[in-house]
Amino acid sequence: MQRVLVGLWLMLSIAFAQVCDAEEPLSKRQLPSSYRYVFIIDTSASMMGQGDGAGRVVFPKVKSELRNFLSRVPPDTLVTIQTFDQGPGPQRSFRLPAQRAELNRYIEGLKATGQRTYVYATLLKVLRELALSSDVATSIYLFTDGQDNDPGPLTMADVAKEYRLRRGAYDWLYYITLGLSTPPDVGAALRNTPGSRALSAAPNQVPRLSEVALRPALIDLGNLFGVGSTQRDLELRTQGGQSPLVLEVSAPSIERHGSFLEVSPEQLSGSGAHSLRFSLRNPDSLPYGSYSASLCLKAGPNTLVRPGALQVKLTYHPPGEYLLKALQTQERLDLPRGQSAALRFRLEGSEWAKEPVRVSVKGLPEGLEARLNGEPGPVTLRPGEELRVELRNNGFGSGKMASPALSVQLPAGSIGAPEVPLATLRQPLTLGEQLLRWLPWLALLLALLLLLWRWTAAQNAPWATVTLVGPPPKCQETTRKLRGKRPVDLGKLFEQPELRGIKLTGSRGQNPQVEYPLHLELKVGKNLLEPKDRIQMGETVTISEGGKELGNFSLGRIRGR
Template identity: 25%
Template sequence: MRRAALLLPALLTLGSSVHAGAPVQVGRTVPTVVLERLPPRPAYPAVAAGCALPPGPLPTRTRAVFVLDTSGSMRGVGGHPNIFGRVREAVDRYVHSAKPDRVDLVTFDTGPRAARHYVFPEDAARWRAELGGLRADGQNTYLYRSVEGALAPLDGAGEYITTVFVLTDGIDNDPEARYTARRALAAFRARGGLDTLHYVALGAAIPRAAQTALRGSGYAAGMTLPAGEAPDLAALATTWPVTEVTAGRSVRVPLPDGTPVTLTVRGRGVRLVGAKVEGGAVRLAGGADLPAGTPALLCAPPGAPGGLPRRVPLALKLGRPPALVWLNPGADRTLAPGESVTLRYRLPAATPPVTLALPPGVQGQVLRLPGGRELAVRFANSGLGQGQRVQPSLTFPHASPLLLPAVEGPGAATGAGTDAPGALLGKIALVPALIAGGLLSLALGAWALLSRRRTRREAETQPPATLPTVEGLTYSEDRTLAVVGAGGLETAVDFPLGGPFDLGQQARVPHLSGLRLQQGRDGLRVLKMPEDLEVSLGTRLLTEGDVIRPGSLLGVAVARPARAPHPPLGSLVGLGLPLRLRADGVTLHMTGPYGEHALTLRPGITDLGGAFGASALHGLQVTPSGPHVLLASLPDGLTLRRTTDAAELRPGTYLPPEAWLELGEG
């Protein structure tokens, strides 16, 4: 009984390991088989290695390298499909869509055939011509030798994000065995962390040894297309140019919605809002304290099994720029060629140096005392066309760029009356020389007489200017001063920090002329209060000697709205006061504290009031006389003084290199 009891578990165990009905051999050891369910194989390989953020700054430019097979099989020799023309078109489409900064084109058959280099957009025409002239007439496909020859000279790892495309319809047939796929891929010694290579087999299988080398390279992948099918190279790209990310913006990414993404940042405090692409974009949060330009990398799994991770490098500028107070919002930003304007700002606190970004057509510079809270940005029109509008920007450390007010090129021509002498001279040039002299004198004399009468009539009928409505003043806690207009609109006023100033002149608001203030330790002291101007703090009227404390809101009332001491300055109002007149040959420059207007004089008499649209200058007439400018007429109430000795200029004298204008009281 005991022996039977011992055999029963053994028989049960044996029976469980064989099929039903199978013969059982007593005395023979039968192995036990244990089946376990393995975890499912991931759809894509791990991408952590390919998603590491490379050291150093991110490359700022892109480069495409094409290693193109030009053996005869590419054009149909030996029974292959004739695909060469469509491959050339695919290469050209990629260059036009991806817009790389540089393109290298290496053709090969029995080794590298020719290497051409192009810088875009300068070489665009040469690129089209030379690409169209390529011919596939080679004899062999020495593939690995040619790829090695194309990759070895590449440099600029810190400058370019490089994408290499190897395009061939054949298999390497090099008789020298030392040229292998592994050796060819290792020849890219200057490779950067974001560089990639795509081996595109056009109807031919990729050999097993080449597949192994591609997988082991860490930066290359291969794909095989059906015979006769042209590649879509843009769809193969897996690394894109650097995208700049600023505060409050989502990041547009070339990935399908629902694609999972990860973020790697050289720093802390920034994260993804959601882990998938939604609406063609992802959003970031945090990072306001990161230095501007901090590198980051968005990474997604490969788009196909065996492919490369898809990567979007980022330059983070997530901090918000400081809130600037614009001190001269009336500055004229419509600039003729050579004209300039200065925009003045006050910072909420001292900041490190800023960087000015200038679009084409504008020159500029930042003017600022070290550690100061005020800065000025001066712009000059160096190439803006008529009506062209551009927008410069300032970049503060740790912050996204701050867009500045737009600067515009000249608008439609004005002052058509000043063109009459030039048009008349053009017609007189067609008259015989003996008659032209007399007609020229008569024409200029008659035109000058009519111009004086017209100018006098325009001045007499000039409607009174619409003066800006000022309802109050604010003197904030940070000691900035602003005028409050209709609807509560505040306009900052630039004023000296330690000396007396006329508020009407500084704010260019005639209502407030004569109100003189000076900033001191306790606030703004009233030095002079005009009799017909009422400035109130609550229910109390301010008088001379009162101090306006920071944080005050003042009311303003005037008994005589037309009390402005300066007539309207038209297009010159943005220049500020005082105005200076500078003669540079036959070009006049009207210059103020905030900018400059230039006017090239035509033959004959020019009324500066009409030319600048400023009624204050009507009757101020000049005319070119050889290399000089002659003062022809000066209206009552306007004085022109030489800058060097303050001597008053009279009609009939040449303008000095610089003079200043004194506008009389009206």
């Protein structure tokens, strides 16, 4: 009998290993964020070999398997233990890993001394008390070495109906019989119940429980046109016994065209990240378009795999070409502090540019703010959609320049510019800032003007006075100032044409030099002056022509100098 049961168990293992669980949800549902384990344990005396006629003691092995399976669980896992015999027994819950020591002590203290096996009543109680949660994956494991012998009207069909009503997306129910075949009513009720499985262990044996959790639920291969293969990572978390995981791709929409999608390696084991390579075979016969497939994850019957299948999507077409086109071009933009400017773009694409692109702003200095379609960004755009970029200057620096750009994250395998420059921005100087910037130059200019003025003033400064006394009998007296370093013509100075040619050249503190034409005579007293002679201040110089006196002049000092 034992050999028959072992053979049956092996056949069940092979059968389950060949099934890709089509009932398991794929990418449309979020993967669970936490886990809950419920162990429903038969504590009737037969579990300790009493009354079964064979003396098979399996209860200690059940407890050992519980400790082994729960030795490594995700953080914040809830574990509930529900015992039963003639009806549901005590129930205790533990939060792991914080309460692991308490859990182990409780498992160690469990005893199997009951008389009957009320399986269905206990299952219904547990199912009705479980709080429904879409983000918690619940695994229910029932261990029993007998069949339900409750005289009441409950059936396994009632249990299966309640389970179908309450089952979450990633919940599983394992009905494990120890040392006997699965009861026919149990097998019939669970055969068409999603997320359930009946296991039968050989006499005096307890199956090694194993769970494998995978992420992500959706594998996007991108565009395989001209590539043929691509690599993606798959994260595995194993718990309990180590069971190899067999991978197989199911892709009817691809295979009907004579093409095939393959995955390698075909077998995984152990926790951690695993790199998978997906290869598209015979792609020339595949029409352009988008395709989906399933990555089936197969393991033995005592290994629970979540999810049982992963959705794989891919496209096969020439690369999409994208262009983020500026609707208004402005190579340079003056943006005063506190003001904003808006630029508009439109995303254009070729026939196969159907995926969205992700757009953000790069190269923003501190003080320059950008909003994309009213949001801080990044934003997602599809071909045909417009993008409004609002730039606000909160003060990135007077006179400074900034050259921000749009960063365009394109879909894998597509063609397009990864960066689109925005206008070169400048924060113009205010009038006060401009004055401050030019202040050193203005000061220098003022100093130069002052020097020029002083030089000009020095050039035209008076250095003496000259008093002209006209000829007798009037002897009209007129006084003028002698200025500059150039020779001063007395004829022009006093507007006397007959005196033209008499020139005085001098400077402050020096006796001037005199020049005159040869037809005139200049005397100081009785002494005749020669051209280039110098005249003393206060001397009277008589001017005559042909013995006729034309007047005289004398020089005086400038007062106050």
